[in-house]
Amino acid sequence: MDGLTRRSFLTGAAAAGAGIAVGPWVLRSHAQGGPVKIGLVLPYTGVYAVLGESITQAMELVFARENWTVAGRKIEMIKEDDEMKPPVGIRKTEKLIDSDKVDILTGPVHSGILLGMRDKVHNSKTILIVSNAGANEISRDKCSHWIFRTSFSNWQPNFPMGPWVAKNMAKEAYIVAPNYAAGRDQLGAFKESFVPAGGKIVAEDYPKLGETDYAPHLTKIKQSGAKLVYAFFSGTDAVNFVKQYDQFGLKGTVKLAGAGFLTEPDVLPAQGNSALGIITGHFYTSLLDNPTNVKFRKEFQEKFKKDTDGFACQGYDTAEVIVRALKTVKGNTQDKDKLVETIAKVEFDSPRGKFRFDPKTHNVIQPFVYIREVKEVAGGLNNVPIDKVADVRDPGTGCTLPA
């Protein structure tokens, strides 16, 4: 025991010594145009590990296409596991900013982590490109000159669904989502457009995030006599909700609609036929037939042996934004204001369509939100687009970025 302690102490001391010795060299090389450091704060373990994985893989695909070199500088990714825990994510953010001195930061998946890291990022003038977390505030009163978002605001996939559901599915809805900020954001956006379109909310229910047994909630739905359920669930929650919805005999009698995460390819195989017929709104489906997506999907499938999903598209776009902006500024990451200005103007053909940021909020303008239905197609179940709504931008209420 003593020996072990002494040994680990020695190892630690040696590592610290090496750190001191290497430190100045790192600084020098940085000034001479060393690697561009990109810090990733994503979940690599736990329930949402798969999301972090998809985002990272798609980024690697784009950087590999550029041979990991842009404008003469190497691209270096520093990955940190946030474990989906806000305190961990915030600590890792501080590490990436203060000791790794990353040039660009991306992540996280969890809205709570995003809100927690926001002030650190803003005050240290670090460029953050959000690659998943949808907290509306980041495009509203907590928007920042230094923060961009390539993924979505929680409002975006849901708002277009309100009128569509009222017109095509049912005028009365029972709404369900996990009890946390994103869940309430997502349902809030649906209500915001469903009610003015003549819809009525019969009841709302907020099960715990990470629930495994929805029986009590499903029994309530059944006994409410509702004709339609609108739901937001993601990851394992989405699998368990959809499967148990079927087991309780609701699938055939009460229509199910929701935000796209409910039936993304990370959960569809596990949901199986229980997911057939579910209608969701999302900015992406792997079936989009634009040339960028066809190429992206083929390369992604070949390299990672799985289908692309919205998360992969977010990773692709994040990396594409970085590559294009770095090329425009010729690899100069020292002039941060110039880099921010350049990122804000980046436009390209993304797998989801024409990609551009909203200058008012630095949040992506969704070229389309697709209304998708789960159907059996070649290669298994997938989200088949049946309708679409163009140019969906977050209202950005309370955001004071210069337009």
Added chain:
Amino acid sequence: MPSLADVFAQALNGLSYGVLLFLLSVGLTLIFGMLDVVNLAHGSFYMLGAYAGLALIGATGNFWLALVLAPIAVGLVGAVAERACLRPLYRRPPLDQVLLTFGFIYLFEDVVKWIWGGRIRSIPGPAIFAGSVNVLGVPFPSYRLFVIVFGLAMAVALWLLIERTRLGSIIRAGVFDAEMTAGLGINIHRVFTGVFAFGAALAGLSGVIAGPIQSAYPAMGGEILIRTLIVVVVGGLGSLKGSLVGSLIIGQAETFGKAWLPDAAMLMIYVVMALIVLLRPQGLFGRPLK
């Protein structure tokens, strides 16, 4: 005002959930009572059971075969874990043992990820219980009805084993006073290994049973472990009866909490636990604290 049918339907939900908690907590409470070890890896055995079930159903296409074989596999893992890792630590402070079982959580999670990946995997249930049935006018998934019947049958079988057989009396004696039992000429180490393996096998069994309801994913053991620990506290350490009654109480409390006070569902089970511990610090059927 909820109708009688509402109450009945939710009580059925609570019963199927409670029975699942029972299968899990009975193993934990026996290990706890006998070995004085808080086995934090109990949730991992549950998860291993689900994945072993997944693999066996994949290989044989037969749910029932998996229901028998998966717990045996998990029991073997438990036996090896006790014999090789836990036994050398019995003379050390309890915290070292807890730390070891905590380490197992990460070990097993990584092993499962390595073999099956991190994605959630669906476990097909037996075909004959695919539909739903009417129970006094309330439609209810027939698989959950099977879970209730199966769990209650297991409770009876376990009661017979522990109260009516020689092996059972050795286990009861071991829970009461391990040292004295060893003094009576029983090879207590072998009993320790056996109880640990048996507890792990029961956790594995609940994993297979839970699979068709909540699928399999590497982190599935963490959440359920907390409920199981609460059940053990409520029922009393080392008591089979306590584990059954505690599971049914917590199952109902959480189910009705979720149905009627969704914001306070978790609070509800903690309130129930706090009340019971206030009135009976040793739990409902635990031995009085010395």
